[in-house]
Amino acid sequence: MQIRDYTDADWAGIWPFFDEIVADGETYALPRGLTSDRARSEWVGAPPWGTFVALDEEGTVLGTAKCGPNRPGAGSHVATASFMVSSQAQGRGVGRALAGHVLGWARDRGFLAMQFNAVVETNAAAVALWQSLGFAVVGTVPQAFDHPEHGYVGLHVMHRFL
Known part of the structure; x- marks a missing residue:
């Protein structure tokens, strides 16, 4: 597996699963029905952001x-x-590899810590991954996410020092 900086040519490969993930409504509080262009503007940030x-x-x-x-x-x-x-790539260590890359990238740029503002508490795989990488749940905003299956569930705020 190779991890590298995003280029505009990559969007065609990202858009199908971005749209699928947002449409399922289980992990991201993004509006459903985004166009590809609007989704790209939500995801790809200008410096100091990295994608x-x-x-x-x-x-x-x-x-x-x-x-x-x-x-x-x-x-x-x-x-x-x-x-x-x-x-199609879940369970293959992609999230862990991306997390390692991002943690190193942030550390190299002088960030002192990383905070996730909205990890859906029912997203057990993500919570377990982040905890295995040293993140702690520092708080949970109750009923802050309207999950399509579970109704209103909490959003964890997770943190770790770099």
Whole structure:
């Protein structure tokens, strides 16, 4: 697996699973029905943000991540990140590999910590992954996410120092 910086040519490989993940409504609080262009503007940020892709040997996009400052100004020393992995690539270590890349990228840019603002508490795989990488749940906003199957569930705020 190769992880590298996103290029505009990568969007064609990201868009199908981005659209699928948002449409299923289980992990992202993004509006359903986004156009490809609007989705790209939500996902791909200008510096100081970085956007990354994980590719297999044939160059197929398996997953993507983005990382940048959690807040501007006095909060800009704490990074945040978001991750999406294609359903066809889940269980193959893509999320873990992207996480390792993003944590190193943030550390190399001088961020002191990383904070995830909205990890859906029913997303057991993500919660377990982040905890295995040293993140702790520092709080849960009750009933902050309207899950299509479970109804209103909490959003974890997760944190770790870099």
